[in-house]
Amino acid sequence: MRWGFMALAACIAAPVAAAPADWVAANQSKILAEYAELLAIPNVASDIPNIRRNADHIVGMMRTRGLSPRLLEGSGPTVPPAIYGEWKVPGAKRTLILYAHYDGQPVTPEDWKSTAPFEPKLLTARLDKGGKEIPLPSAGTKIDPDWRLYGRSASDDKAGVMAILSAVDALKAEGKRPAFNLKIFFEGEEEAGSPNLGDLLKRHKNMLQSDGWVIFDGPAHQTGAKQVVLGVRGVLSADIIVYGPSRPLHSGHYGNWAPNPAMMMSQLLASMKDDSGRVTVAGFYDDVTPLTAAEKAAVAAVPNGDAALKDDLFLGWTEGGKRPLIELTHEPSLNVDGVRSADVGEKARNVVPSTAMATIDMRLVAGNDHQRQFDKVVAHIRKQGYFVTDKDPTPNERRQHGKVAKVVKHGGYNAERTPLGHPLARDVAAAVRTVHADAVVLPSLGGSLPLYLLREGLSAPSVTLSLANHDNSQHAEDENLRLGNLWDAIGVAATVMTMGPVR
Incomplete structure (x- = not known):
C-alpha cells in the first residue's frame, strides 16, 4: 500500500x-x-x-x-x-x-x-x-x-x-x-x-x-x-569540442577574420540557458514525472536555508527565479563543468585558438532517459548551425561546414525513487x-x-x-x-x- x-x-x-x-x-x-x-x-x-x-x-x-x-x-x-x-x-x-x-x-x-x-x-x-x-x-x-x-x-x-x-x-x-x-x-x-x-x-x-x-x-x-x-537524480556527461583554424593564428594578423572557437564555445554554451538559468534546450523538461502531492508536501516541509547559504558562498543572485534550492534539485539540470581553449593569465598568448573544449553534465529526474536527454542537446547544437560528429572531424568536413562540433557522451544512468x-x-x-x-x-x-x-x-x-x-x-x-x-x-x-x- x-x-x-x-x-x-x-x-x-x-x-x-x-x-x-x-x-x-x-x-x-x-x-x-x-x-x-x-x-x-x-x-x-x-x-x-x-x-x-x-x-x-x-x-x-x-x-x-x-x-x-x-x-x-x-x-x-x-x-x-x-x-x-x-x-x-x-x-x-x-x-x-x-x-x-x-x-x-x-x-x-x-x-x-x-x-x-x-x-x-x-x-x-x-x-x-x-x-x-x-x-x-x-x-x-x-x-x-x-x-x-x-x-x-x-x-x-x-x-x-x-x-x-x-x-x-x-x-x-x-x-x-x-x-x-x-x-x-x-x-x-x-x-x-x-x-x-x-x-x-x-x-x-x-x-x-x-x-x-x-x-x-x-x-x-x-x-x-x-x-x-x-531517491537520487540520474546523470550523464558529455565533451564538446568546436573547431577554428587548423593551427593557432596570430591575433593581430587574423583576429577579426578567422573564427575564434573560444568565442564560438561561449556563445554555444550561453544558448543553452536563459538569464534565469532555465535550460532552453527544446523538450528538456518534457519527460519529467511530476512529484505526487505527498512528495510536494515533503519538499515544502524542509527548512529553507538559502539565505545563509548565499551569504556563505558570496552569491548576489541565484538561478531559478528565486525558487528554493530544494525545489530546483527535483528538476533536471545542465551544468558546465569546465571550458578550455589555449591559455590565460601569465601563459596567455595573442592567438586565435585552434579548438575549444567544454565538458557538461546533466542531472536527471524521474521520467528522464539519459540517452534521450543527450539527443536533445545534440539537436540543440545542430540548431545553432553546427555539423555534429562523435569522431574527430576530417579536414574536408572542417572545410565544408562553417561550424563543426565533436560531441561525445560519457556514461549515463537514470534517476531512481x-x-x-x-x-x-x-x-x-x-x-x-x-x-x-x-x-x-x-x-x-x-x-x-x-x-x-x-x-x-x-x-x-x-x-x-x-x-x-x-x-x-x-x-x-x-x-x-x-x-x-x-x-x-x-x-x-x-x-x-x-x-x-x-x-
Whole structure:
C-alpha cells in the first residue's frame, strides 16, 4: 500500500535502539587515526593499482571486525572490485545491505590549499574561516566536533565506509547485534559512473539478495539537518569540442577574420540557458514525472536555508527565479563543468585558438532517459548551425561546414525513487529520527547514484542517508569532513543496524 506523507510522518516517531554515543565519544582518536590511514591511499577510480590497494586495505579492516570480507571481481583486471562483507544473525526475518563507495574524484594537487589530496590533515576549523593545522589527537584528548579533516574522499565517500565499520565496532563493544542479516557492499567506481556495477550485481546476484539497500552518501541539508532521501537524480556527461583554424593564428594578423572557437564555445554554451538559468534546450523538461502531492508536501516541509547559504558562498543572485534550492534539485539540470581553449593569465598568448573544449553534465529526474536527454542537446547544437560528429572531424568536413562540433557522451544512468510510504523508507526514517529529531525526509537527493541498477537487477528498494557537512567541498579541491558529522554518521549507522520494522 502506498502511504501518504502524513502517514509517514506519523510513523517516524516509533522507538528503536539508541545510538552508542558513549562508545563513539570514548574512541574518537582511535577512529580518526584509522580513518586518516585509509584516506592516505589514493583512490581515483581510474587508478586501478591504487584502487586495489584501497580494496585490500578495507578487506583487512573488515576482517578484523569479523565480517567475512571478500572481493567481488568483475569481468577483468581493469574493473575495480567491489568489497562484500556480512554479519549473519540467527533467526533474522530480513536482510539489508549497507552501501558506500571507496573511490574518489580526480584531483588537481596544485589547486589544494589545505593539504596534498592524499595527505590528510586536521584543521581547527574550515580553511577559509581561519582553520589551523593540528596533529591528530592522542587518546584522551578532547576533540572539538567542529574540527575538519581535509583530504580527497574525506566526505565523499570514505566517510560512509568508516561510519559503517565503526558502527559494527560500537555494536560489538556493547554486546549487541543487528536486527537483521547485515550485508555490506563497498563499490570502487561510483565516481566514474559505475559502468561495471550492473555486471557485478549480475555476477553476484545470489549473494546480494536482500530486502533493501541503505546507502551512505551525500551531504546533510544546508541547515545541518540529516537527510533521509528516497531517491537520487540520474546523470550523464558529455565533451564538446568546436573547431577554428587548423593551427593557432596570430591575433593581430587574423583576429577579426578567422573564427575564434573560444568565442564560438561561449556563445554555444550561453544558448543553452536563459538569464534565469532555465535550460532552453527544446523538450528538456518534457519527460519529467511530476512529484505526487505527498512528495510536494515533503519538499515544502524542509527548512529553507538559502539565505545563509548565499551569504556563505558570496552569491548576489541565484538561478531559478528565486525558487528554493530544494525545489530546483527535483528538476533536471545542465551544468558546465569546465571550458578550455589555449591559455590565460601569465601563459596567455595573442592567438586565435585552434579548438575549444567544454565538458557538461546533466542531472536527471524521474521520467528522464539519459540517452534521450543527450539527443536533445545534440539537436540543440545542430540548431545553432553546427555539423555534429562523435569522431574527430576530417579536414574536408572542417572545410565544408562553417561550424563543426565533436560531441561525445560519457556514461549515463537514470534517476531512481522509492515511494514515501515504502516500508524500508518508514523504517529508516523512524530510526534516524530517534537520534536526530530534525532529520528531513526527501523524495530525492540533488546528487546522483546508480541506484536504478538495484531495482532493475535485484528488485531491491533503496534509501539514502546523507550525513556529511554540506560545506564539504566534495568533488573539488580542499574536500573536508566536519568531525561531528562523522560521529553522528557512526551513530546513525548503528541505529539503522538495530532498527526494527515500524508497527
